[in-house]
Structures are given as C-alpha cells and as structure tokens.
Amino acid sequence: MPTSTSALQLWDRPPHTAAKHSLLRTYLGAWFPIIAKFNRRVIYYDAFAGPGQYESGEPGSPLIALDTLINHSYFAQMSETEFIFLFNEKDPACSENLGKIIRAMKETDRPWPPNVKVSIESKTFIEVTSSMLDGLDERKARLAPTFAFVDPVGVKATPMSILARLTDYPKGELLVYFAHEAVTRFCGAGNIDEALTDLFGTDEYKDASLLNGMQRSQYVHDLYKRQLHETCKFPYIQSFAMYDHRGKRLYDLFYCTRELIGLDRMKGAMWKIAPSGDFSFRDRFANQEVIFSQSIDTNPLQIHLLQHFAGQAVTIESIVDHVIAATPYASSHVKRFTLAKMQTAGQITSPNQKKKNSYPDGTIIVFPPT
Numbered sequence: 001m002p003t004s005t006s007a008l009q010l011w012d013r014p015p016h017t018a019a020k021h022s023l024l025r026t027y028l029g030a031w032f033p034i035i036a037k038f039n040r041r042v043i044y045y046d047a048f049a050g051p052g053q054y055e056s057g058e059p060g061s062p063l064i065a066l067d068t069l070i071n072h073s074y075f076a077q078m079s080e081t082e083f084i085f086l087f088n089e090k091d092p093a094c095s096e097n098l099g100k101i102i103r104a105m106k107e108t109d110r111p112w113p114p115n116v117k118v119s120i121e122s123k124t125f126i127e128v129t130s131s132m133l134d135g136l137d138e139r140k141a142r143l144a145p146t147f148a149f150v151d152p153v154g155v156k157a158t159p160m161s162i163l164a165r166l167t168d169y170p171k172g173e174l175l176v177y178f179a180h181e182a183v184t185r186f187c188g189a190g191n192i193d194e195a196l197t198d199l200f201g202t203d204e205y206k207d208a209s210l211l212n213g214m215q216r217s218q219y220v221h222d223l224y225k226r227q228l229h230e231t232c233k234f235p236y237i238q239s240f241a242m243y244d245h246r247g248k249r250l251y252d253l254f255y256c257t258r259e260l261i262g263l264d265r266m267k268g269a270m271w272k273i274a275p276s277g278d279f280s281f282r283d284r285f286a287n288q289e290v291i292f293s294q295s296i297d298t299n300p301l302q303i304h305l306l307q308h309f310a311g312q313a314v315t316i317e318s319i320v321d322h323v324i325a326a327t328p329y330a331s332s333h334v335k336r337f338t339l340a341k342m343q344t345a346g347q348i349t350s351p352n353q354k355k356k357n358s359y360p361d362g363t364i365i366v367f368p369p370t
Contacts, residue, residue, distance in 0.1 A: 008097050013056070018058070021064055023253075029068050029072065034262075039144065042084070044065050044083065045146055048151050051089070062102070069083060083116045085116070085119070088121040088123065088125065089122055092122055102120070129166050143172065144171075146172050147174075148166055148167065158176065163231075167233075167234070168232075173256065180252045181248070187216070188209020202223075218284065225237055235258055236262075238267055239252050241281070241283065260325060264331050271293075274294065280293070286304045288300045292328075306347060308322070310368070316361065316363040344357065350365055351364055351366065
C-alpha cells in the first residue's frame with residue numbers, strides 16, 4: 001500500500017487480494033438483484049477504496065463493484081432502483097486517481113445509467129461515516145439498505161463503535177477485514193492498546209496475552225466475532241481466514257448480516273471462488289479445520305448434524321436453515337453432499353421419503369440417539 005500522500009504510488013495486487021476481490025464480485029452479483037427487488041434505493045460503501053487500479057492495471061474494488069452492477073445480466077430489470085456508490089479514500093493522490101478512472105469509465109459507458117450515482121470522498125473512515133450518519137440523525141432519517149466493504153490496512157482505522165453506528169439499520173450488511181496476525185502479535189504488548197480497545201470496543205483482548213499458539217489465535221478471533229454480534233447486533237456472521245502456502249494466517253474476513261439468504265449467498269461465493277495453491281480460505285468448525293475448496297469435504301458437517309439433531313425427527317427445511325446459520329457450509333451442500341451420503345451409510349432415515357436420497361420440501365429426517 002502507498003506510504004506517502006505526496007504522489008501517486010500504485011502497488012502490486014497479491015494473489016490473496018485477487019481472491020478477496022473475486023469473492024466481492026461473486027457476492028455482489030447475487031446481492032444487487034436481490035436487494036433491488038424490494039428496495040428503490042441502495043448503497044454500496046467502499047470505506048478504503050484505494051486508487052482504483054493496481055500497478056499492472058488490474059481493477060480495484062470500486063471498479064469491480066461498478067462493473068458487477070452495470071454489466072449484470074439482470075441490470076435492465078433493476079432500472080427502478082437508485083444505486084448510490086460511496087467511495088472513500090483518505091490519500092488525496094489515490095482519491096484523485098480513482099476519480100479519473102471513474103470519469104473515464106463513465107465516458108466509455110455512455111450513456112451512463114441515470115440510476116447509478118457515484119460519490120468520492122477523501123477523508124478518514126471515521127470522518128466520512130460519522131458525517132453521513134450525523135446528517136441522517138439530524139433529519140431523523142434512516143440509512144438505505146447498505147453493503148459496507150471495510151478493508152483497511154492495519155488496526156487503527158475501524159473502531160467497533162463506528163461499525164455499530166454504520167450497521168444499526170435492519171438492512172445493513174458488512175464485509176470487514178480483520179488484521180488477525182498483527183492483532184494477535186500486539187495483544188498484551190501495550191504499545192497500541194488504545195487502537196486495539198477501539199478496534200474491539202473492549203479491553204478484553206488483553207487476556208490473549210495469557211495464551212499461546214492456537215489458543216491465543218482463536219481467542220482473538222472469537223472475541224472480535226462476539227463483539228460484532230453483541231455491539232453491532234448481527235445475528236449471522238461468517239468468518240474465514242486467509243492462509244498463505246506456508247500455513248501462515250494473514251488476515252480474517254467477517255461477513256455480517258441479518259438475513260439468512262445473504263449468509264447463504266456469501267458462503268456460496270466463498271466456496272465457489274475458494275483459492276488453491278499459494279493461498280487458502282479456512283474456518284474452524286466442530287473442532288476441525290474446514291478448508292474452502294472445489295472438492296467439498298462435508299465430514300465435519302455430518303458429524304455435527306448427528307450430534308446436534310441426535311434422537312430427533314426434523315424437516316429438511318430446519319436442517320438447511322441450521323446449516324446456513326450455524327456452520328461454514330451453504331444450503332447447496334446439504335442434500336447431495338451430506339444427507340445422501342449419511343443415508344447411504346445408514347446413519348439417517350426418513351419416514352415420508354418417496355425416493356431415497358431425494359429431499360423435497362417437507363421431507364422428515366430421523367437422526368438416531370447418541
């Protein structure tokens with residue numbers, strides 16, 4: 001990332017950033033038509049937008065978001081919805097470059113869609129977000145349905161209190177970067193305690209200094225997730241960690257929503273674009289590490305379902321909702337990849353199933369007692 005605000009300095013796009021951008025593109029491709037179906041105004045907020053491009057010409061996240069909408073196969077059907085793109089980039093040179101690229105994009109895509117509005121700010125995340133929300137409070141207005149992509153460098157720019165204000169709306173969603181490696185290293189060091197207290201919204205992170213290794217790493221992750229639950233009041237959160245080829249954890253991404261459908265779509269995007277080779281997405285579930293990949297291993301999910309629903313007869317709908325809400329897996333993983341394998345192995349039965357390994361709505365699944 002650039003270290004000076006005096007002149008524009010583009011940087012290389014590393015593979016893990018490319019994977020993050022693929023995730024963003026895939027999810028927004030699903031989010032835009034869903035949110036537009038029921039809302040006449042929506043906001044996409046990129047809080048750390050960057051200069052709009054990388055050294056080799058790859059597009060940055062703002063251009064990816066705009067391109068995903070404007071070139072969407074369903075875009076013509078979204079003409080009644082106004083899309084507000086708010087891009088914030090504190091560095092003046094980067095902000096200026098982003099503006100030039102978007103102006104060129106508008107010239108190329110003439111006529112520019114009248115329902116797509118772009119605003120560029122060059123302030124801190126705290127300043128832009130606070131100013132926007134203060135204005136709404138003064139008018140006693142509510143923020144339109146918003147997807148906020150909060151992808152800073154380091155730990156000092158995204159206080160939990162500001163995230164809570166930004167997402168204190170029924171249809172607010174958040175994809176936030178968490179500098180896991182840096183936070184884990186500096187917890188207990190004492191030299192950035194003020195920043196860490198702001199980041200977590202509590203000083204409980206200091207307890208991580210009493211732990212080592214995986215326990216310390218998991219504590220830091222779980223505390224941040226808990227704060228997103230309790231402070232930002234998100235019922236559904238999916239996190240995933242980015243590891244490099246050496247097995248080093250680089251950072252975590254947390255997706256936060258109040259809608260099961262959004263959670264399911266994000267998980268589907270994670271599994272679809274799961275990187276391989278130099279980098280991998282991972283999550284910890286049922287005391288096992290789940291690696292997002294094209295080859296789907298549902299063994300951890302099978303074990304979990306046998307334990308969670310032991311001795312119960314439940315509908316397929318209840319199973320799918322539980323998988324979406326409480327596991328790293330998506331709805332598409334439930335029937336063929338999980339239940340069919342369990343039924344073939346004799347682990348589950350169904351009293352009203354017309355065809356084995358087929359699970360239409362209303363199918364009842366019986367799990368044996370432990």
